[in-house]
Amino acid sequence: DAGITQSPRHKVTETGTPVTLRCHQTENHRYMYWYRQDPGHGLRLIHYSYGVKDTDKGEVSDGYSVSRSKTEDFLLTLESATSSQTSVYFCAISESPGRSGYTFGSGTRLTVV
Amino acid sequence: QQQVKQSPQSLIVQKGGISIINCAYENTAFDYFPWYQQFPGKGPALLIAIRPDVSEKKEGRFTISFNKSAKQFSLHIMDSQPGDSATYFCAGSDDMRFGAGTRLTVKP
Numbered sequence: 001d002a003g004i005t006q007s008p009r010h011k012v013t014e015t016g017t018p019v020t021l022r023c024h025q026t027e028n029h030r031y032m033y034w035y036r037q038d039p040g041h042g043l044r045l046i047h048y049s050y051g052v053k054d055t056d057k058g059e060v061s062d063g064y065s066v067s068r069s070k071t072e073d074f075l076l077t078l079e080s081a082t083s084s085q086t087s088v089y090f091c092a093i094s095e096s097p098g099r100s101g102y103t104f105g106s107g108t109r110l111t112v113v
Numbered sequence: 114q115q116q117v118k119q120s121p122q123s124l125i126v127q128k129g130g131i132s133i134i135n136c137a138y139e140n141t142a143f144d145y146f147p148w149y150q151q152f153p154g155k156g157p158a159l160l161i162a163i164r165p166d167v168s169e170k171k172e173g174r175f176t177i178s179f180n181k182s183a184k185q186f187s188l189h190i191m192d193s194q195p196g197d198s199a200t201y202f203c204a205g206s207d208d209m210r211f212g213a214g215t216r217l218t219v220k221p
Contacts (some may be wrong), residue, residue, distance in 0.1 A: 033209065042213045043157070043202065058209065090156050097207035101147045104156030 002025040005103040006091050018028055019078040021108050023073075024090030031094040032074040033102070034058075034066060036087040043090070049074055054070045116140055117205045119212030126219050132190040134215045136203035139184065143205040146179065148188045151200045151214075159215070161188070193219045 004025045013019050022085055023032060030083075034046040045058030047066040055066050063085060065077045088109050092102040118137045127130045138146070146161035163170045163177040163186065170177045176189040190197055198219050203212040 007136075036147070043211045045209050048209060092156075092209075098145050100150075101145075101159040101162060101204075104158065105154050107154075 002101055004093050004105045006089075006108050008108060009106065010109045011111070013081050014110055016080050017083060019081050019110065019112075021076045021089055021091075023074040023076070023093075023105060023108070025074075025093045027093060027095070027103070028071060028094045029093040029103075030071075031097055032068065033092040033094075034064075034074070034076045035090045035092065036060065036085075036086050037107075046076065046089075058081060078110075081110075083112050084109060085090070086112045106113065116143075116208050116210055117203050117212045119203050119215055121215060122213065123216045124218070126193045127216065128193065128195060128219055128221050130218055130219075132193045132219070134188045134198065134217070135185060135203050135205075136187065136212055137185045138182075138205045140205060140208070141184070143208070145206045146177065146186045147204050148175075148177065149202040149204065149211070150213075151202065153199075156203055157211075177210050190217075193217075195219045195221050 007022045009093045035043045037043050044060045046064050049055045049068045055075040088107050090107045091105040094102045116170040148160045148163050149157040149158040161172050161175050170175050174191045179186045200216050202214050218219045
C-alpha cells in the first residue's frame with residue numbers, strides 16, 4: 001500500500017521468543033495504529049500512537065508493547081510470544097482519523113508454534 | 114462497549130443484484146462514517162465515507178445512506194459483481210474501532 005509498509009510479511013516463531021514487527025510510513029501522518037485480525041473477532045486495536053513517544057493502549061494490549069521514536073516508524077513487540085498471539089497484524093496510519101479515515105498496511109502474518 | 118454494530122455477518126448476492134450492509138452507531142458525537150473493503154490477504158482500504166450533513170453519498174456503484182434519527186448508515190452496492198466479493202467494515206469517526214465485518218459473496 002502506498003506510503004505504508006509492514007515488515008516482515010510472514011514470520012514463524014517459537015513460543016517464548018521475542019518478536020518485533022515494524023511499520024514504516026512515508027506520509028508524515030501523526031497517528032499510527034496496530035491491529036490484530038482473527039476469524040470471528042474482526043479488527044481489534046492493540047496500541048496506537050498520536051505522536052513521537054506518545055502511545056496508548058487499545059482493547060487487547062496485554063502481552064504487547066510499542067515504541068515510536070520517529071514519526072515514520074511504529075514498532076510492535078511481543079515480549080514473549082504465545083500461541084494465542086498467532087494472528088494477522090495490521091498497521092494503520094491517519095492524518096486526521098475523524099476526517100480522512102485510516103490507511104492500512106498489507107499485514108504481517110505471525111505464527112507462534 | 115461496541116460503538117458500531119454491523120449486520121449481516123455474511124451476505125450472498127447474485128451478480129447484478131443489490132448488496133446492502135447496515136451499521137448502527139451509538140455515539141451521537143460521531144461526524145464521519147466510513148466503510149472499508151478488504152480482499153483476502155490484503156489490508157482494509159477506505160471505500161467511501163459520509164458526513165451527517167447529507168443523507169446520501171454516491172461513488173460509482175457504491176452508495177452510503179445515512180439516517181441520523183435512527184443512528185444508522187448503510188452501504189449499497191448496485192449491480193454487484195463477483196469482484197466485489199470481500200469483507201466490508203463500518204466505523205464511526207475517530208473511534209478506532211470497527212464493526213465486526215460482513216463477508217460479501219457475489220455469485221456469477
